[in-house]
Structures are given as C-alpha cells and as structure tokens.
Amino acid sequence: MTLYYNHALTPLFTPEAISARVTELGAEISSHYRGLLPEGDTLLVVGVLNGAFVFMADLIRALTVPLEIDFIRLSSYMDNQTSASKVVMLKDLERNAKDRHILVVEDIADCGLTLNWLLGYLKSREPSSVKLAVAIDKKARREYPIALDYVAFEVDDGFLVGYGLDSARRYREFPAIYSLDDEK
Numbered sequence: 001m002t003l004y005y006n007h008a009l010t011p012l013f014t015p016e017a018i019s020a021r022v023t024e025l026g027a028e029i030s031s032h033y034r035g036l037l038p039e040g041d042t043l044l045v046v047g048v049l050n051g052a053f054v055f056m057a058d059l060i061r062a063l064t065v066p067l068e069i070d071f072i073r074l075s076s077y078m079d080n081q082t083s084a085s086k087v088v089m090l091k092d093l094e095r096n097a098k099d100r101h102i103l104v105v106e107d108i109a110d111c112g113l114t115l116n117w118l119l120g121y122l123k124s125r126e127p128s129s130v131k132l133a134v135a136i137d138k139k140a141r142r143e144y145p146i147a148l149d150y151v152a153f154e155v156d157d158g159f160l161v162g163y164g165l166d167s168a169r170r171y172r173e174f175p176a177i178y179s180l181d182d183e184k
Contacts, residue, residue, distance in 0.1 A: 076114045
C-alpha cells in the first residue's frame, strides 16, 4: 500500500502486467481486422477522452493494421430535477464514420451509461462495424447492457486510479492501476 494525496493506494495491475495484456489485445484485435479492412482502408480508432488516452496510446502501438485515430469527449451526470442520467457530448468526431470499421477505446466500463449512449450515437452514423475495447471492465456495477469485445482486465468493484483513470483529476499519470482506498 502507498500513500499519495492522503489516499491509500493498493496496486492491482503492474505496468508489466498492463504491457503484456495490451500486447495480447493488440494481436487479437489486429487478427480480427486483418483481411476485414478493404484494400487501402484504415481502422478508425476512437478514444473516449479523457481517461482512455493512456490505454489508447499503448494499444495503437500494439496494433498491426492500418489505422487512423480520432477522439470523442463525453460527460455523464445526474440531472437532479428528473433523477435521470444524461450524457452530453463535449467533443464530436472529426472523421467521417460512415462505412468505417470503428474500434472505440475506453478506460473503464462501469455502469454502462456512457458506452451505451456512445454505441447508439456511433451506429446512427452508419459505420460498417463498431467494436469496444476497455482497459477495465467493472461488471458488478453494470446498469446498461453493453457487449465488450476486448477487455484488458476485469474487477469486481472499487474505485480505481492510474493508467488514465483519475480521482478529482489526479492519478492519471501513474503507470500502474491502483485501488483507491479511504483517505488516511
């Protein structure tokens, strides 16, 4: 256990474990898209900002198919007046999604609200396919049905930080993934 910003951090996944798993995912994803992409076409890899940027950087370096990158930024929140969760787009794609094979890269699949919304949005843009890759799958909290195609790690529950995951905009820079415990 490590103390940082007055929080206790328990390591869950080391940089070495993350690197090995991302390499495996890169090979698996590349194998899927090899031969699927038309001659001269590229895979459109879409990172969900802000959390996915670290995982996405490592993952695209592990891919062996031609690709382009783009980013989308979403925010989800609870509307106190209606008690309904909402997703707001803060940055849209810059690339055309129509007739493209899209790989969405996200840091964590938690309750599923944001990814469920994003899948519906992307499918409305008429891509050839949409697949999801996440660094962390936290199934215990799933409220919205989403099918994850590529998962680096699964956890039951807990608040995680590091490797792009944050708490109050802190900890993203850590090369490992930690469980954030109570303040000390």
